[in-house]
Amino acid sequence: MSDAKIRRPKAETPKGFRDYFGPEVTERKAMLDAITGVYHRYGFDPLETSAVETVEALGKFLPDVDRPNEGVFGWQDEDGDWLALRYDLTAPLARVAAQFRNDLPAPYRRYAMGPVWRNEKPGPGRFRQFYQCDADTVGSGSVAADAEICAMLSDALETVGIPRGDYVVKVNNRKVLNGVMEVAGVLDPANPDRFAHERGIVLRAIDKIDRLGDDGVRALLGAGRKDESGDFTKGAGLTEHQIGTIMTFVSANTAIDNMVFESSQAAAPSHIREMSHSPEFRNGVACLYLETIVGSSQIGLEGVQELKQIADLLQTQGYGADQIRIDPGVVRGLGYYTGPVYEAELTFEILDEKGRKRQFGSVAGGGRYDDLVKRFTGQAVPATGVSIGVDRLLAALRAKGRVGGASAGPVVVTVMDRDRMADYMAMVADLRNAGIRAEVYLGNPKNFGNQLKYADKRQSPVAVIQGGNEAEKGVVILKDLILGAQIAQNATLEEWKDRPAQVEVPRADLVAAVRNMLGQ
Amino acid sequence: MSDAKIRRPKAETPKGFRDYFGPEVTERKAMLDAITGVYHRYGFDPLETSAVETVEALGKFLPDVDRPNEGVFGWQDEDGDWLALRYDLTAPLARVAAQFRNDLPAPYRRYAMGPVWRNEKPGPGRFRQFYQCDADTVGSGSVAADAEICAMLSDALETVGIPRGDYVVKVNNRKVLNGVMEVAGVLDPANPDRFAHERGIVLRAIDKIDRLGDDGVRALLGAGRKDESGDFTKGAGLTEHQIGTIMTFVSANTAIDNMVFESSQAAAPSHIREMSHSPEFRNGVACLYLETIVGSSQIGLEGVQELKQIADLLQTQGYGADQIRIDPGVVRGLGYYTGPVYEAELTFEILDEKGRKRQFGSVAGGGRYDDLVKRFTGQAVPATGVSIGVDRLLAALRAKGRVGGASAGPVVVTVMDRDRMADYMAMVADLRNAGIRAEVYLGNPKNFGNQLKYADKRQSPVAVIQGGNEAEKGVVILKDLILGAQIAQNATLEEWKDRPAQVEVPRADLVAAVRNMLGQ
Structure with a gap:
């Protein structure tokens, strides 16, 4: 056989994929093992679903197009059914919870870790295959389940090497926003379908607060917004008064910070002044403020009540408000979730690629999603859970010098x-x-x-x-x-x-x- | 939103795939961790390649058909290139060894474990996603590398809980068969392409010895064979004399057993008789026998020499011939490999599904393959390695009661x-x-x-x-x-x-x- 005749294949990882060598593998494994240890102690059981799901189960079916390639890697099997690689660990959990509902303990606490795949444009640090590490409780509507996830997330962070003071688990509640929407007149409890379009715009606007700032969000709540390129996005068309009401939620953190600051000033009573520096005091102020802005909305008051319960449960277990904090500023994924939402943020500073100091930022997030299993069974199954961004947390540990110390060479x-x-x-x-x-x-x-x-x-x-x-x-x-x-x-x-x-x-x-x- | 309007997706694992729950995950992890510990001590570094490869790199390109769906799960990316899920861990290693040849240590010892995917008809116990656990040394042509893999395999089995006496690592050498082919006149060292067709038939026939028996293999070496359904497979057309020569290799184990038996009989000299029961004696007899049947073939003698060296190296390290045995009966994959081949067999008995006693059988196999990296670079890179069948080994440990003991419930x-x-x-x-x-x-x-x-x-x-x-x-x-x-x-x-x-x-x-x- 002559070599010259054979076209040699390129030795290349496909675009957007990468390989992990030596310490990259062992360091991640050590971190995941430590997290697993915490999850296990909390009574969570491991679940490893197949990497491949039916596109139908993933909820990504696009009957109008040739291939369902929106975000997932999919192909047709021999029977003509579309299969795809999972894009997260939550969709497979919902499928398992429905498929094995008669065999699994109820509530079902499970953790899962492994690669997920996204058919998205790769970029610097953005890969098409990456690790997730999730823990969820399916079948419990109790806020104790949410509080437990927050406590477990806090324990997991400290166990892998992020000390108390370098992180905070921030808790918010989707129901508080719903309460504010009710006050603003864009949610009618008697007719939930009404104003759905406006609420969609409100949610998407709030989700962009970090990028657009208060003014940008206000524009989107009102007539609309023209971006730098001149493109115009139509707004929700709310009145100034309605916008003001929604903004009491969007800018809640600023308002709460001001109230805490006032309490620390000379004009405040001395016993208030003394308390005002404790994280617990801020949590209390936050609940008071949220209670005010949801007015008499039932759903809103329920949301504040849940936040209080979570804070109480965690305090009884010995977690400080510096570790787990009520924070109306957590907006990410508010659209997807139905109750409490939480996010773990690392608060220490690192230097970014331009040498500027910045906080490390978010490494995990989650919340309550009560409708995912219902897709399969028609019955609502309450669920709550968290997903840790494995690569980001590992990067944080590297930045803190917590991994990759002594040579393990032979x-x-x-x-x-x-x-x-x-x-x-x-x-x-x-x-x-x-x-x-x-x-x-x-x-x-x-x-x-x-x-x-x-x-x-x-x-x-x-x-x-x-x-x-x-x-x-x-x-x-x-x-x-x-x-x-x-x-x-x-x-x-x-x-x-x-x-x-x-x-x-x-x-x-x-x-x-x-x-x-x-x-x- | 009315539920009745929505078609509910089926909550089902795709055909041929499965989920792993609780102890299934933790028991496998514990076993893999134990094996990893052994690999690490031997200086092997972990490598985790992406699950997705270009079809070109996997070597599965079928330009004549619409989709390269022969054995792999593949799809076309946005640029029209075909991608696919890896079907083993060796093909990605060859790609990595070529892609990173300037950065990796040479020789490069690496281990890898993880799922692989096969687009094959699923059956009982046969899944389309399953785990493999491999260790390979790339860039060493020394038989010391093969001996090391055999020693490591033996250590790994004992570490996970298969005691000495319950397993044997059997070693054979592709070169011995090549020597016999030369003696039989179906291999011409001066013109390696000659008789390639006949050798292909010989290899496929030998691979089927377990199913067809001696007579079936003889028929395939000669005119051909009619199976039970009446289908006729054309044979290699060898003469009776040629067939006899090939069969000296195929039935080597029987011949060696006979020689060992004769040595234990009263007619044998007493010092021979005493030695005849030790496993080392059998290894010696095996080498003598193989030396005889390869005659003066250079490649054949080289093969026997390599087997002797492997046996010597392992004996010096304290491994007995009961642990690692020269065994010309190892035929699996002879076609693929270029030198030493090895297979770990568990020798204890279990009851099969019909309640009959049978030996547990093979749980790992491997050998030397010197041409895989060459596909990419054009330069031959010697390599040798083993793959452990994770699910089979786990089943063996379960059969021995080595896993799943105490309740780990909360x-x-x-x-x-x-x-x-x-x-x-x-x-x-x-x-x-x-x-x-x-x-x-x-x-x-x-x-x-x-x-x-x-x-x-x-x-x-x-x-x-x-x-x-x-x-x-x-x-x-x-x-x-x-x-x-x-x-x-x-x-x-x-x-x-x-x-x-x-x-x-x-x-x-x-x-x-x-x-x-x-x-x-």
Whole structure:
């Protein structure tokens, strides 16, 4: 067979996909194992669904187009049915909860972790396959289930290495917004379908607060907004009065901060002034404020009540309001959720790509979604859960220096004499049997320099050398590669003499001497 | 929105796929973690490639048909390129070894584990997504690399709980068969392309020895074979003499067993007789026999030499021939590999679905494949590796009772009084902080019987109960559910009295009393 005739395939990861090497795999695994440990202690059971679902079950069917390629990777099976890779871990959970509803415990607490796939335009740091790590409780309408998820999220963050003070779990409630909508006259409890169009615009506008600011949101609530490119987005057409009401919710955090600030001023009663700096005080003020803005709306008051209950439950369990905070500023995904929503934010500062300081930001989010299982069964099944952004949390741990410390490279036994491979393999066997990571050099042994370069690439802490002379004397030479590197960089002659980076020891003492060199 | 108008999606796993629940996930994870530990100690680094590859890189391009759906799940991306889910972990490794050849250490030892996907007809126990767990060394042509993989496979099996004596790693060499082919005149070293067609038939025939038996293989080597359905498969058309030569390889194990048996008989010299029962003796006889049948073929003698070297290297490291055995009976995948091949077989007996005793059989296999990276780069890169069938090994561990022992169910704190949820959540928090898996009942608490049924379904070892009376007295009731179940089954009245399955303890002693009940 002549090679020239064959067109060689390109050795390339498909666009938007990537491979993970060595420490990238072990560091993520260590983090997920730690999180799993917390989930397990909370009574959550693992679930691993298949990567492939029917497009129908995922809820992504587009009968008008040839292929349902909106956001998912899909294909047609031999029977003509469309299948697709899952795009998150919640849709498969809803399918499982419906499919196995007679067998699963009720409520069903489950965690899941694994890759999900998105057929979206890849970009810097945006991949088409990435990890999620979810925990959900299906079948409980109790706010205790929401509080539990918040507590578990807090425990998980501290367990992986984000200390108290460097994170906050912020809790909001979709029902409070519904209450405000009722007050503003865009939600009629007696006729829920009315004003649905306007509410859609309101939700989408609020979701964009970070990007558009107060003025942009106000414009979208009113007549509409022209963006920089000149494109006009039609607004919800609310009156100034209605807009003002909605904005009491959008700008709640500013209002609450002002109230807390006033309480700390000289004009405030002294016992209020003293309390005003505690996180618990802010939570109380937040509830008071929200109670005010939802007026007499039943759903709104229920939402505030739920927030209070969550705060109380968590306080009884020993969580401070610095760890878990009532925060009406959590807007993400308000459209999707039906009750409490929560988001974990890391509050320490990092330098962004332009060297500017900024807060690390959100690493997890979730909330209550009571309608997902209903899609399959027709029966409402209350559910609440959280999804941790695995890559973002891992990036945070790296930024804090919590992962990737000591070299985990193997001891490398070099090959001086190709015919004595059995001797070298016996050495690595001895080291491994003592629990020490070790390998023999398996490349072409002719050039010894290449062997040391290999050891360097492997981040090996120790190289073992035995030539003919050493074999005759029954000894081996150990080269301390970490110390060697340090000495080469900055040792004085005295230090060099005092701490030799190379020792000769009897073959029988190999394991003990390596252990000693490794500081074990 | 009226529900009646909406067609409900079916809550079903796609055909050929399945979900894994609770212990199925944790038991597999524990096994893979144990195997990973061994691989790590041997200096292997983890690699996690993307699940998606270009069809071109996978080597599955069928330009004549509309979709490359032969064996893989594939689809066209937005640029018209075909992508597909990986069908094993070796093809992605070859792609990575080519793509990152300038950055990876050489040789590159890597392990990988994860799901692979096959677009094949599903059947009982045959799924379209399943786990593989591979370890490969890329860039070493040394038989020490093959020996290392065999040693590591042996260690991995013992580490997960298959004791010495219950498994054997069998080693064969593709080159020995090539030598026999040369002797038979169907391989011409000076003109490797000659007789390629005949050799293909020989390889496929040998691969079917388990199903067809000696006579069936002989027929395929000769004129051809008619199967039960009357279909005729054309044979390689070899002469009787040629067939006889090939069969010296196919039936080598029988011949070797006979030689070992003769050596154990009274007619044999006494020192031979004494040795004849040791596994090492059989390995020696095997090499002698193979040396005879390859005659003067260079490639054949090289193959036997490699087998001897592997046996020697492993013996020096302390592996017995009962653990790792030279076995010309390993035929699977001979066509694919270029040198040593190996297979791990579990030798203990289990009962099959019809209640008949049979050996458990193969759980891992691999060998040397020197041409895979060459597809991409044009340069030959020697490689060798093994793939463990994760589901089969797990099934073996289950059959041996090595997994799934003690209940890992959580302590369940029941809810007697909905308004005191904070108290109950404080109890589970205390238990968790002491490292005890615990959860509060989050369903509707009205029916207490449902709560105990729930605890039963969760395989809970202990239920905690605190009604109004107990709260006033500052106590909790602990119900030992495991003991309770035992007592309910077979206790006498005396035993019932002596070992109460229910105790009342002060709330302050909750953690200590639960620990005591759990036997911790």
